[in-house]
Amino acid sequence: MPQMAPINWTSLYLLFIMLFLMMIILNYFTFTYMPKYKTSQIKISSIFWKW
Incomplete structure (x- = not known):
């Protein structure tokens, strides 16, 4: 070999x-x-603080 x-x-x-x-490119x-x-909907819930 050498x-x-x-x-x-x-x-x-x-x-x-x-x-x-x-x-690598083909796998990517x-x-x-x-x-x-499927849809990213942010749930906005009202927070009632107990002060």
Whole structure:
């Protein structure tokens, strides 16, 4: 293995980096998040302070 040319090591390194980044990008764009609540309604309740 150490007798391999350095250009071969760098090309393999770049190949694996590009594959890794491609998998990260594909996972990011194919992930679908289904929210629990379809509409976010804020409930305003009146608070009666007992002063």
